Amino acid sequence: MGEFTGFTQSGLNFLQALRQNNNKEWFDENREIYQEHLLEPMRKLVEDLSQDMVIIDDLFETRPAIGKTISRMHRDTRFSHDKSIYRCNLWLTFKRSRKNWTDAPVYFFEFGQDWWRYGLGYYSASKTTMDLFRQQLLKKPAEFLKMAKCIEPNFTIEGDSYKRPLIKDQDPALAAWYNKKSFALMSSHRDMEPVLSSEVVGILRRDFQRIAPLYQMLIGIEGMKKNQLPLGEE
Secondary structure, three states, rough: OOOOOOOOHHHHHHHHHHHHOOOOHHHOOHHHHHHHHHHHHHHHHHHHHHHHHHHHHHOEOEEEEEEEEOOOOOOOOOOOOOOOOOOOOOOEEOEEOOOOOOOOOOOEEEEOOOOOEEEEEOOOOHHHHHHHHHHHHOOOOOHHHHHHHOOOOOOEEOOOOOOOOOOOOOOOHHHHOOOOOOOOOEEEEEEOOOOOOOOOHHHHHHHHHOHHHHHHHHHHHHHHHHHHOOOOOO
């Protein structure tokens, strides 16, 4: 087990200072702080969560490595107006490997100097994914809304919506999902104490498991896509 005991104030201070000193020279001079106070704790956090996550999906990538479950610090600036070399935040993800599916739901935990958040969703769901998702909502709306209560009380549905409702006079509870172009469930926080202790492990374990029914629905949609089932078929 990783035995995660929390990130440190030194790690958070590193992220704050990196924002003001976003260059290779400063990062190299302070690399040991990054490795000891950010990267190593993140590896332990991944290890502590992995056993619970493979119960949800045994195809999850769980190796505690950069580029597998842990974010890189270097930014890809080729298509960005922001040319900062390094990110000032870190995240972990639990997702299936690219060889299984490329457009699939992802569990995540992310934090910066003075904030943290976690949840489940898509980086950017494809139109095919969202069309199939909406199809499932319409087939059994009451059943979906009952299952979707798993997000209460602390998750919100984030993501851009269509400007005009796709279905007129739809139940608002269903429309909140149905009109999304892509979405993620998000639980956002400013109190950093849980991140500075092992408390965050229990929080993530509990809430990741609690929203697992929604994950299972979404990964089922990936199965439909993989098997190339046309819309309207089981």
